[in-house]
Amino acid sequence: MSDVSPPPPAEAARTAVVIPAAGRGVRLGPGAPKALRTLGGVPMLIHAVRAMAASRAVSLVVVVAPPDGAAEVKSLLDTHALPERTDFVVVPGGETRQESVRLGLEALPPEYGIVLVHDAARPLVPVDTVDTVIEAVREGAVAAVPALPLADTVKEVEPAAAPGEPEPVLATPERARLRAVQTPQGFARATLVRAHEQITGAVTDDAGMVEQLGEPVVAVAGHEEAFKVTRPLDLVLAEAVLARRRLNDGF
Ligand SMILES: Nc1ccn([C@@H]2O[C@H](COP(=O)(O)OP(=O)(O)OP(=O)(O)O)[C@@H](O)[C@H]2O)c(=O)n1
Numbered sequence: 001m002s003d004v005s006p007p008p009p010a011e012a013a014r015t016a017v018v019i020p021a022a023g024r025g026v027r028l029g030p031g032a033p034k035a036l037r038t039l040g041g042v043p044m045l046i047h048a049v050r051a052m053a054a055s056r057a058v059s060l061v062v063v064v065a066p067p068d069g070a071a072e073v074k075s076l077l078d079t080h081a082l083p084e085r086t087d088f089v090v091v092p093g094g095e096t097r098q099e100s101v102r103l104g105l106e107a108l109p110p111e112y113g114i115v116l117v118h119d120a121a122r123p124l125v126p127v128d129t130v131d132t133v134i135e136a137v138r139e140g141a142v143a144a145v146p147a148l149p150l151a152d153t154v155k156e157v158e159p160a161a162a163p164g165e166p167e168p169v170l171a172t173p174e175r176a177r178l179r180a181v182q183t184p185q186g187f188a189r190a191t192l193v194r195a196h197e198q199i200t201g202a203v204t205d206d207a208g209m210v211e212q213l214g215e216p217v218v219a220v221a222g223h224e225e226a227f228k229v230t231r232p233l234d235l236v237l238a239e240a241v242l243a244r245r246r247l248n249d250g251f
């Protein structure tokens, strides 16, 4: 598998990526904002930016930095090697992921018809997954999400009133119909912008907002290495995946 994708067809709509990177990383534990913590000595955000810029279809990456960290993020982008064919913009983020994505969308120049949203917290997504999402949108999907089948059985419960109390199980959804969705999620820009203008309730992903508009969303093949670094154990896994890649690449 190459770590850079083939060039896009000349007539394809231009594609930009918004990377929300403004979260604190509370579940990861005390320390710097999650996106600025290192993996293999390189900030997680830089891994995520490189993963997006590895797609030749991507010509702009908008990084949504921690609200007081835009200068630091700009300096990180200046001091790490990144492809010259890609432009980079940094904007300060907001209180929630949703608000951070909206601020990133507002920074997009008009010529970008396709927008991907990718968590800085998914630093190791392979370029093939990025290209699969872009391809689905180019071929006419309004929204496309990378997704994987589940290994665990999932239960719907009545959430406990206090932590540690038993939770009554309400239902067991049919696992074969469930998917764990990842990022980058890809969109026709106009639809994603409309979703961020109209949908105000709490959501956990951008595709969910598009679903609330009544627009169709398709799931495409995700990848195990696109996992989200959320808790301390995820960092251990991410370091191991990175070490294996470096060994395979011979550096
Ligand atoms: N106000 C926020 C909150 C989150 N994010 C980003 O959204 C992505 C997914 O969020 P998550 O993994 O939940 O990150 P955190 O919010 O940092 O984690 P936690 O909930 O543990 O604090 C991350 O890249 C995070 O930086 C953001 O840009 N702005």
Ligand SMILES: C[C@](O)(CO)[C@H](O)COP(=O)(O)O
Binding pocket: 097, 119, 180, 181, 182, 183, 204, 205, 206, 228, 230
């Ligand atoms: C967008 C996302 O990564 C899709 O799985 C996920 O919903 C983000 O959730 P988080 O709690 O903000 O990390």
